[in-house]
Amino acid sequence: MKFSIINKIAAACLTVLVALPVMAQEDALKDFPGYVDFGELSSVFGDPTVQISVGESLLGLVSSLSASEDPEAAELFRRLNGVRVNVFETESMVDGAFDLVKAVSASLSSRGWESVVTVNSDDEQVRIFMMINNGQVEGITVMAVEETEAVFVNVIGSINPEELGKVMENFDIELDGNAENDAE
Amino acid sequence: MNEHEEKRDAQIEKLIGQLTIEKAPATLSARLHRIPDEESRRQPGKEKRRSWFRPGPLPRWVLAPAFAAVPLLVLAIIMLQPKQPSAAEIEQARQDLAIAFAYLDKVGNQAGHEIQSILGTELRHSVKEPLSEHMPFTEQSLKEETT
Numbered sequence: 001m002k003f004s005i006i007n008k009i010a011a012a013c014l015t016v017l018v019a020l021p022v023m024a025q026e027d028a029l030k031d032f033p034g035y036v037d038f039g040e041l042s043s044v045f046g047d048p049t050v051q052i053s054v055g056e057s058l059l060g061l062v063s064s065l066s067a068s069e070d071p072e073a074a075e076l077f078r079r080l081n082g083v084r085v086n087v088f089e090t091e092s093m094v095d096g097a098f099d100l101v102k103a104v105s106a107s108l109s110s111r112g113w114e115s116v117v118t119v120n121s122d123d124e125q126v127r128i129f130m131m132i133n134n135g136q137v138e139g140i141t142v143m144a145v146e147e148t149e150a151v152f153v154n155v156i157g158s159i160n161p162e163e164l165g166k167v168m169e170n171f172d173i174e175l176d177g178n179a180e181n182d183a184e
Numbered sequence: 185m186n187e188h189e190e191k192r193d194a195q196i197e198k199l200i201g202q203l204t205i206e207k208a209p210a211t212l213s214a215r216l217h218r219i220p221d222e223e224s225r226r227q228p229g230k231e232k233r234r235s236w237f238r239p240g241p242l243p244r245w246v247l248a249p250a251f252a253a254v255p256l257l258v259l260a261i262i263m264l265q266p267k268q269p270s271a272a273e274i275e276q277a278r279q280d281l282a283i284a285f286a287y288l289d290k291v292g293n294q295a296g297h298e299i300q301s302i303l304g305t306e307l308r309h310s311v312k313e314p315l316s317e318h319m320p321f322t323e324q325s326l327k328e329e330t331t
Contacts, residue, residue, distance in 0.1 A: 050283065050287075052280040052283060052284050054277050054280050054281055054284070057269065058269055058273065058274065058277040059277070059281075061269060061274050061277070062274060062277050062278050062281060065274060065278075066278075077281070083280075083281060083284045085280075085283065085284045085287055087287065117295050117299070119294075119295050119298045119299065121298060124294070124298065126291060126294060126295040126298070128291075128292075128295065140288075142287075142288060142291050142292075144291040144294065144295075146294075151287050151290075151291055153284060153287055153288055153291070155284075155288070164285075164288075167285060
């Protein structure tokens with residue numbers, strides 16, 4: 001009996017220790033002005049189909065490794081603190097997704113984020129926000145909800161939109177195997 | 185054991201039996217009792233370490249969590265060390281970034297098309313309606329041309 005309690009305490013300590021680095025990374029990103037808390041996305045949409053979170057240390061390494069291959073991308077990555085992507089399926093819950101986008105948008109506006117693009121159509125909602133301090137973009141937040149999926153992207157760090165556009169052109173990635181639509 | 189040895193042992197025991205316990209003088213006793221105190225004053229660090237390593241008898245249940253904490257502490261120290269990502273992790277991060285930027289591109293394109301189509305429709309309406317209102321012949325002439 002005594003040992004079982006000790007084992008449970010040890011297991012709990014181990015769990016906390018394993019979760020510590022992940023929590024530390026997320027906590028480190030929270031301190032940046034460009035960070036956005038998308039709230040409890042999973043409670044609205046369920047498990048994400050795509051979930052990406054790249055922190056500062058990995059961005060730095062990717063930057064140094066890409067320096068010779070793609071100097072523009074390397075320079076962009078060097079000044080980024082984090083990139084987070086959450087993609088969810090929205091079938092049968094588009095209304096909930098629209099409401100969430102509106103709620104997050106209101107919260108961002110109240111916190112000094114600047115609305116750059118707003119699209120409100122019957123079947124699609126897109127919001128692009130930028131956090132601008134002293135003429136410098138410190139974060140970009142993209143929320144796009146359509147009939148099939150909801151995409152939430154948060155890029156944290158010093159960003160030059162022109163540079164970002166050039167880097168995006170260099171990437172040749174097919175999403176959902178729908179390259180034609182992506183290329184349009 | 186031979187007879188000679190037995191005899192000798194008996195003599196020794198007899199002599200021991202004849203010995204009387206003599207009490208030490210009080211000054212000598214006091215002096216002997218002072219020796220540990222003097223030693224501890226002379227080597228204070230040594231005495232302190234001894235108290236750490238010999239804390240006295242402890243209940244066993246106190247020692248069990250202490251022993252369990254040692255590997256956990258070692259593990260915590262290892263995990264809190266700045267971890268160097270492996271080549272596979274860096275490659276994965278590269279792919280993740282490519283996907284992230286592809287999503288940004290996709291959303292940007294969609295928004296751009298939506299804006300363009302809305303702008304196009306609105307501009308068409310806002311230009312065509314005043315023209316039709318003020319120059320009705322344009323509609324008429326267009327119909328004639330098409331017929």
